[in-house]
Amino acid sequence: MTDQTPVPAASTLETLDLGYAPAPEATDHVRIRDHYGLLIGGKWVDPASGKGFKTVNPATEVVLAEVAEAGEEDVDLAVKAARAAYDKLWSKTSGTQRAKYLFRVARVLQERAREFAVLETIDGGKPIKESRDVDLPLAAAHFFYYAGWADKLDYAFPGRSPRPLGVAAQVIPWNFPLLMAAWKLAPALAAGNTVVLKPAETTPLTALLLGQVLEQAELPPGVVNILTGAGATGAALVAHPDVDKVAFTGSTEVGKAIQRTLAGSGTRLTLELGGKAANIVFDDAPIDQAIEGIVNGIYFNQGHVCCAGSRLLVQESIAEPLIAKLKRRMATLRVGDPLDKNTDVGAINSRQQLDRIEELVASGEAEGAELYQSPCDLPARGFWFRPTVFTGVAQSHRIAQEEIFGPVLSVLTFRTPAEAVEKANNTPYGLSAGVWTDKGSRILDLASRLRAGVVWANTFNRFDPTSPFGGYKESGFGREGGLHGLAPYLDLS
Amino acid sequence: MADEERLEVRKTYKLFIGGKFPRTESGRSYLVTEGKGGKPLANACRASRKDVRDAVVAARAAFPTWAGMTAYNRGQILYRIAEMLEGRREQFADEVSRSEGRSRKAAGAEVGKAIDRWVWYAGWADKLAQVFGSSNPVAGPYFNFSVPEPTGVVGVVAPPDSSLLGLVSRLAPVIAGGNTAVVLAAEQRPLPAITLAEVLATSDLPSGVVNLLTGFTAELIGPLAAHMDVNALDLAGLDLALFRDAELAAAESVKRVVAPVNLPAKAWLDDASGQDPYWIAAFLETKTVWHPIGG
Numbered sequence: 001m002t003d004q005t006p007v008p009a010a011s012t013l014e015t016l017d018l019g020y021a022p023a024p025e026a027t028d029h030v031r032i033r034d035h036y037g038l039l040i041g042g043k044w045v046d047p048a049s050g051k052g053f054k055t056v057n058p059a060t061e062v063v064l065a066e067v068a069e070a071g072e073e074d075v076d077l078a079v080k081a082a083r084a085a086y087d088k089l090w091s092k093t094s095g096t097q098r099a100k101y102l103f104r105v106a107r108v109l110q111e112r113a114r115e116f117a118v119l120e121t122i123d124g125g126k127p128i129k130e131s132r133d134v135d136l137p138l139a140a141a142h143f144f145y146y147a148g149w150a151d152k153l154d155y156a157f158p159g160r161s162p163r164p165l166g167v168a169a170q171v172i173p174w175n176f177p178l179l180m181a182a183w184k185l186a187p188a189l190a191a192g193n194t195v196v197l198k199p200a201e202t203t204p205l206t207a208l209l210l211g212q213v214l215e216q217a218e219l220p221p222g223v224v225n226i227l228t229g230a231g232a233t234g235a236a237l238v239a240h241p242d243v244d245k246v247a248f249t250g251s252t253e254v255g256k257a258i259q260r261t262l263a264g265s266g267t268r269l270t271l272e273l274g275g276k277a278a279n280i281v282f283d284d285a286p287i288d289q290a291i292e293g294i295v296n297g298i299y300f301n302q303g304h305v306c307c308a309g310s311r312l313l314v315q316e317s318i319a320e321p322l323i324a325k326l327k328r329r330m331a332t333l334r335v336g337d338p339l340d341k342n343t344d345v346g347a348i349n350s351r352q353q354l355d356r357i358e359e360l361v362a363s364g365e366a367e368g369a370e371l372y373q374s375p376c377d378l379p380a381r382g383f384w385f386r387p388t389v390f391t392g393v394a395q396s397h398r399i400a401q402e403e404i405f406g407p408v409l410s411v412l413t414f415r416t417p418a419e420a421v422e423k424a425n426n427t428p429y430g431l432s433a434g435v436w437t438d439k440g441s442r443i444l445d446l447a448s449r450l451r452a453g454v455v456w457a458n459t460f461n462r463f464d465p466t467s468p469f470g471g472y473k474e475s476g477f478g479r480e481g482g483l484h485g486l487a488p489y490l491d492l493s
Numbered sequence: 494m495a496d497e498e499r500l501e502v503r504k505t506y507k508l509f510i511g512g513k514f515p516r517t518e519s520g521r522s523y524l525v526t527e528g529k530g531g532k533p534l535a536n537a538c539r540a541s542r543k544d545v546r547d548a549v550v551a552a553r554a555a556f557p558t559w560a561g562m563t564a565y566n567r568g569q570i571l572y573r574i575a576e577m578l579e580g581r582r583e584q585f586a587d588e589v590s591r592s593e594g595r596s597r598k599a600a601g602a603e604v605g606k607a608i609d610r611w612v613w614y615a616g617w618a619d620k621l622a623q624v625f626g627s628s629n630p631v632a633g634p635y636f637n638f639s640v641p642e643p644t645g646v647v648g649v650v651a652p653p654d655s656s657l658l659g660l661v662s663r664l665a666p667v668i669a670g671g672n673t674a675v676v677l678a679a680e681q682r683p684l685p686a687i688t689l690a691e692v693l694a695t696s697d698l699p700s701g702v703v704n705l706l707t708g709f710t711a712e713l714i715g716p717l718a719a720h721m722d723v724n725a726l727d728l729a730g731l732d733l734a735l736f737r738d739a740e741l742a743a744a745e746s747v748k749r750v751v752a753p754v755n756l757p758a759k760a761w762l763d764d765a766s767g768q769d770p771y772w773i774a775a776f777l778e779t780k781t782v783w784h785p786i787g788g
Binding site for chain 1: 624627629630631632633635637639642644645724736737738740741743744745746747749752770771778779780781782783784785
């Protein structure tokens with residue numbers, strides 16, 4: 001060692017920018033049309049009313065396209081097209097043939113995955129990391145999984161000869177636009193039904209692109225019809241008298257309205273509705289893993305997830321250090337441009353949803369809970385909300401009872417497993433739950449006592465086409481995924 | 494005095510709530526006759542909406558106990574119900590015959606079938622998880638399995654035509670799956686249902702698993718269908734004219750609803766149409782559990 005050994009000047013480290021360089025995903029391979037029509041009977045048509053609405057990029061508020069708004073006449077035409085396709089063709093198409101169409105769709109989705117992922121992110125605001133690594137692979141996997149069932153239905157239900165129901169009306173939400181279309185279409189088509197699909201108002205573009213993929217796969221005309229529109233379009237669709245089966249994913253409020261619409265009709269119905277999942281962390285849990293699970297549970301997809309772990313139940317003895325760690329981790333979340341490959345939390349899906357989140361967060365403060373928000377910069381334009389956590393939450397607070405559907409976590413504490421179970425079950429919902437503990441017997445005990453359709457142990461927000469998903473209580477009824485997900489699309493009598 | 498004819502002791506028919514036999518809190522009754530417009534048989538309780546609420550409270554209280562038992566244990570208790578019924582065949586045959594205005598022989602056949610139906614469902618209790626559950630091969634390092642669990646408190650409208658066999662055929666699948674029940678007995682023929690409650694009360698069935706109300710269906714279905722602590726409804730026995738309103742009320746808490754099915758009386762005797770494991774499945778939820786695999 002000599003005096004000449006270079007020593008980095010402190011000032012170098014101070015001036016060095018340790019932040020991420022922007023890493024935007026390329027968008028030049030995605031073509032968005034100015035105008036989109038409705039897919040009815042294999043043709044892209046304008047709505048009878050000539051009306052349309054604009055879909056915007058929630059990260060920039062830039063208008064992306066004008067999309068047709070289907071009215072009652074269009075709904076009727078689409079149901080008629082689906083009925084004709086069912087009667088004349090699809091109900092007579094062999095299971096093996098149906099399977100091959102669905103396998104084709106799965107393959108095309110894989111081939112065009114990046115195009116879909118980018119479009120999903122542009123239209124819905126979710127981080128490209130998620131649309132690329134979660135939505136698209138799962139959507140393709142759903143088609144691939146149910147394709148294989150199409151000619152094996154006789155093995156699925158002991159003592160039964162399954163038959164398709166006819167025309168299925170499917171209304172899907174904006175949080176996983178393409179993935180929800182896949183969850184709905186794949187089992188319906190595998191079972192031999194034809195479909196009228198209504199994508200969400202704020203995220204129609206990937207469903208419309210999927211329509212093009214179905215054409216590319218040469219799925220016969222009328223087997224899948226796609227109607228864009230808002231709530232009124234969906235309401236007209238589910239109320240159509242020639243629909244045999246309705247499947248809806250969305251809010252509990254709308255789910256109840258649909259159940260009322262169908263009251264007395266005998267039309268089959270499955271509902272996948274809201275949730276207020278408890279993510280329960282015991283003092284023996286692997287804390288660092290649990291922190292990742294909590295973050296993934298509530299900030300994944302900006303918290304626009306029906307099964308989001310929106311209530312953290314933490315054992316009292318570790319509450320303080322765990323919350324401190326959680327806040328440190330939250331500060332590292334990268335919030336911003338959804339197309340940036342480093343982004344963890346993207347844009348809130350719409351102005352309307354942002355308003356709802358802001359209203360509920362204000363109620364949390366007004367009711368006395370303590371607010372902490374990730375100290376990040378937000379882009380000047382677009383719809384954004386900082387990752388947020390409330391501590392000191394009481395069970396009676398609105399933020400502990402109502403689904404916020406945003407990046408807002410409510411923290412409650414418990415002392416005993418029995419108290420954890422009681423608090424976890426103390427909502428009208430029952431979609432999902434998480435349990436973090438090192439003790440296997442405790443996991444199985446809690447898993448059996450939590451009134452929820454999906455229980456994640458030492459993990460959260462995992463999905464798979466083979467794994468049944470759906471709720472207890474007011475989170476809806478029926479399952480999607482797995483063998484169980486076929487049953488709602490079949491006549492088993 | 495010595496050759497005086499013995500005067501029969503008549504039974505007072507009451508409700509069955511939480512393992513007890515209370516009268517309706519309303520103090521009301523209605524006349525039950527042999528067949529339609531026939532000889533008077535008894536004054537049955539005309540239950541009120543408050544009785545419905547009491548029954549739901551009892552059913553909810555019993556749910557953790559019943560759902561928490563082993564399936565083997567539930568199966569044994571259902572089998573015990575069959576044993577208890579077997580010992581009272583004659584009594585039930587008489588009562589069904591009088592209630593339905595049918596021959597003693599036809600009624601006897603129904604009672605025999607009702608007993609066999611309990612036996613059939615008793616055997617299902619510990620097979621549901623294997624028939625309706627699954628292990629799911631997810632594409633990742635997770636052990637993933639799905640198990641059927643009971644939905645919760647189920648409101649059952651007993652079929653109007655078949656006072657015992659119809660009731661047993663709808664009630665047995667509900668409790669075989671671990672649910673608890675609030676039953677509206679057949680309005681015109683409620684007596685065999687109440688006598689069945691005496692069997693249930695002596696079969697080791699925990700109090701409150703089955704609660705049974707007699708009265709006017711049109712008056713009771715509203716409060717039952719609208720009750721926020723009822724999770725599901727079996728409306729197989731409901732008059733179609735009442736169905737829409739019941740389902741409208743049911744939507745308020747997203748209840749699972751089985752629609753009315755009009756089975757002809759003789760169909761209940763037929764195993765092919767009178768019993769079905771999928772009737773159990775109608776009141777089961779599927780729970781899926783994910784657990785990581787790794788060292």
